[in-house]
Amino acid sequence: MSDDTDRFEAVYRATYDQITAYAGRRCDSPQDAADVVAETFTIIWRKIDQLPAGAEARLWVYGVARNVLADHRRSALRHRARHRELNAEMADLYGDPADHNVELAAIAQVFRTLSDDDREVLSLVAWEGLDRHEIATMLGLSRNAVRIRLHRARKRFSRALVQAGVRFTPGNAVVPAGRPL
Incomplete structure (x- = not known):
């Protein structure tokens, strides 16, 4: 295995549970959280040469996840804007x-x-x-x-x-x- 693969696997093992929980608490559904986690680690793999050493790596991974989540939220906002009227009708049907x-x-x-x-x-x-x-x-x-x-x-x-x-x-x-x- 290459050094990049070893570094990726180490950071993946060390941060996967934390990043999954981070995304899970911020996404509307488990599927959205899974998408955020997958995209986060895809970006980390592509940018493995930018991964800092030591304890800084965990925080860098959180930063990547934060950016992926921001992109996900912007996409969700665009989606919600297109369906705002339908959401209002559903709220009227099902109440508070x-x-x-x-x-x-x-x-x-x-x-x-x-x-x-x-x-x-x-x-x-x-x-x-x-x-x-x-x-x-x-x-x-x-x-x-x-x-x-x-x-x-x-x-x-x-x-x-x-x-x-x-x-x-x-x-x-x-x-x-x-x-x-």
Whole structure:
């Protein structure tokens, strides 16, 4: 085997589960996540000569996956725009989610209104468990820039929740507007 093949196989084994989870949490379906993962590793194979050594490799792979996911989202947005009317008709037919899902639906709705950058930095902390240094390396930013972005993203998310009428009980449970605490 060649050195490139060995490097690819090593990074694949080391990051496949993490990248699959990363894509799975950000895609609407398992099929979309599988497409993102496959495209990510295809690009890594094509750009194997750019793969950094050591711990940097994992973060570089996350960066590739992030770019693939961004392309996937742009494609999905174009698709949704073409089918917006059909989606509205389906929503009229099937109505709103059951009351027990209202809290999660409200948070998800507000989260989707955030900018891509805000969603990404919040997701990297909450879902991927990356620290500021790892995020900085992945995004090619300073740790201070990541700290500022994270602080501002949290503030914007909090304000958006308040504007949407989502409130928190003293025990940090989420309560939509119109419901008693």
